[in-house]
Amino acid sequence: MTVLILTCEEDVTADMVVVHLNASGMPVVRLDPADLTVSAGLSGEFAHGSFRGHLAAGGRLVNLAALRSVWVRRPGGAASGAVHPSPWLAEESSQALYGMLRGSGARWMNDPDAAHRARHKPWQLRLAQRCGLPVPPTLITTFPGAAREFAGRYPDLVVKPVSGAHPQDPPRAVPTSRVPPGADFSAVAHGPTLLQRRVVKRADIRLTAVGKRLLAARKAVLSPGDPEEVDVRFAASREPWRRTAVPRYVADGVRAYLREARLAYGAFDFAEDGEGTWWFLECNQSGQFGFVEVDTGQPIARSIAEWLSRPGAEQPVAAPRTRTTAC
Incomplete structure (x- = not known):
């Protein structure tokens, strides 16, 4: 084989x-x-x-x-x-x-059809909600009025691309940025905009799921509450990633997410707030893991190799839907 x-x-x-x-x-x-x-x-x-x-x-x-x-x-x-x-x-x-x-x-x-569907951020957010994972209040809109009303309810916002890629330069990542106070929002009419309540975080979490195995790493924020500490990918922190335990509600939610999404692999990003709650941000169905393995020594590459090699390894199958049960 x-x-x-x-x-x-x-x-x-x-x-x-x-x-x-x-x-x-x-x-x-x-x-x-x-x-x-x-x-x-x-x-x-x-x-x-x-x-x-x-x-x-x-x-x-x-x-x-x-x-x-x-x-x-x-x-x-x-x-x-x-x-x-x-x-x-x-x-x-x-x-x-x-x-x-x-x-x-x-x-x-992952299965190409399942992976293609799993790329869509709005779909991810709704699935995470159904699976019991906390999701920050989020608005995706082309209506300036809706954006102003949302900002009135949640004054401390960040803005990020819906797709994660810049239209003129697809390989580049566009950083999550704070929305300044008193923003006009008229430009929202020119393209779908994702606004999200900023999580005042004390750590970033990367949870790598390989089959049923969950390997989580935590990167502490050196200045908790710093309004400019928004996107871990662009933060100038020298704090390393460290292994961390996965709370039961997160483990249950992630496994339900994988079953429903029919994914065998997922790189989940969470923001941990001051009370220890892990807020779901996104799941990259083909996300990088090398930087986490280098810092933590977690056997992510070996776990993937074992899954790929194992005869009869589990293949994710979406759970049947019922009227009374979500994921």
Whole structure:
């Protein structure tokens, strides 16, 4: 059996997992879908009621029937590195690759359809609410009047992008920023704006979920209550990440979230307030974990490798809905 990792060539996070896969003797193949039609290829035959498929990547030919799992890490766009790339070729290549992989019987971390849905921030916030995770009061709107009314109820606000990416520079992160007192909000009419009550935090929390395993790390805020200490990604703090225990209500909520979202992996961000409450901010279905593992020594990469290697590892299935029970 073989583990297939779909990611770009320069992915240090994937390298950390490959080390453990190699050490365990599990065959592993890396494929960047961007390389299709150049240095990677595929073939699938549907005949006599059966399917035979193969992938060529990294000088190896892989039988799709021999795939144990597929880790969708940071893949490039299908055939985007082709000699003559085009939207048509990209769609054809994506349909061929992911369509064949879906028929292979391999387990996914994470299923592409589930991962695509899980990217949407409004969907995340509502799911977190249903699963019992505290969510700060949040408004997403294009109505300036609604933004002014919301600011009247919650004067201490932050603003962040709905998607997390800047339209002119998708690879760059846009920092969460405070909304100044007396903001006009007229610009809200030009695009959906996400406003959220600022959590006066004493720590940032990164919880990495691998299957049923939860590994949480805490980064203390050196100046609790500092109104400028908003986005941990851009804070100039030298405070390291440290291991921390996961409160029972958070563990229950995160596991319910993963089941409902059909995710095998999730990187959850929380803000811990002065009373110790963990406020849900977002879940990145393919979030980085290397920086946490380096600081804390938590075995995140090994846990992912074990999940990918394990025969019959659990595949998330959404719990059935009832009228009286949420997640």
